[in-house]
Amino acid sequence: MKQLLRTLWRWFVSWNVGVIVAVTTFFLTDFRFFPSFLSGMGAMLATSFVMKKRDGKITPGGLLKEEKVYIHSQLHEARKKWKQMRIARFRVRSLVMWQKISRICTAVDKMIRAVEQHPHQFRLAQSFFLNELPMAVTMIEKYVYLINQPVRNQEMKEALWKTERLLDEVAASAERRLLEILSNDVFDLQVETKLLEQSLEQQKLPETIK
Structure with missing residues (x-):
């Protein structure tokens, strides 16, 4: 059409x-x-x-082929960062930190999968994939390196504590972006639900008249 x-x-x-x-x-x-x-x-x-x-040059999703290639490359890089986080998670000895990193990994994985299905939604995740995700991965890897050292001073403790706090903010940011990406699917579901309710009500009407 x-x-x-x-x-x-x-x-x-x-x-x-x-x-x-x-x-x-x-x-x-x-x-x-x-x-x-x-x-x-x-x-x-x-x-x-x-x-x-x-x-x-326009793909079935309404994107230029160059745009689709760019999005694919960015998702590939995001997937590599996601794998780095997963690997770093296995070197964490704290259950709390494991949960923090797992929360980010889950949100990022869902974001990547959602954009793979709907490439036009990439703009909603672009700034996170290009900025927050690479910095979060670097921060996690440095945290893991320092937390496994046998010595620790006050400056190191403060840096580790700040990292732990910031990871909560990264996780929250990733989840907000994921909700934005899923908003169209939520709207579509609401429309389908409304149509189904109307259809069921119309079927009940003749029975009520009888």
């Missing part, structure tokens, strides 16, 4: 561009029909070709 609409739109635009060029040429060439006709046809075909070429 979308392909048909794009084709009709391309014909409409091409035809109008051709007519405008033809009429303009007709007046500029002292009302000569043949040059006007050729100019109009040329403009129409050129416009149609350019629009068709652009449509060929």
Whole structure:
């Protein structure tokens, strides 16, 4: 259906561009029909070709192929960061920290999966994948390295404590982004639920009349 609409739109635009060029040429060439006709046809075909070429770069999800390639590469990098967090988690000796990192891992995994299904939602997760996620991974790896050292001073303790506190904020941020990504699915479910309720009510109405 979308392909048909794009084709009709391309014909409409091409035809109008051709007519405008033809009429303009007709007046500029002292009302000569043949040059006007050729100019109009040329403009129409050129416009149609350019629009068709652009449509060929659009994926079924409505994204340009270049955009889809970029999103795929960013999701690949996000998945690598996610794996780094999972590996680092196994080197943590604290159950509390295990839970904090697991909470982030779960949210990130769900975000990646959601964007894989709906690539157009990548814009909602982009800043998290590009900024917060890499910094969180670096912070976790440094935390794991320091927490496993045999010595510890006050400065190190404060750094470790601050890291533990910030990981809660990272987890909360990831979960907020995930909710934003899922908001369209929630809306679709609400619509489907409403339609189903209406359908069931309509089926009950004849029975009530009887």
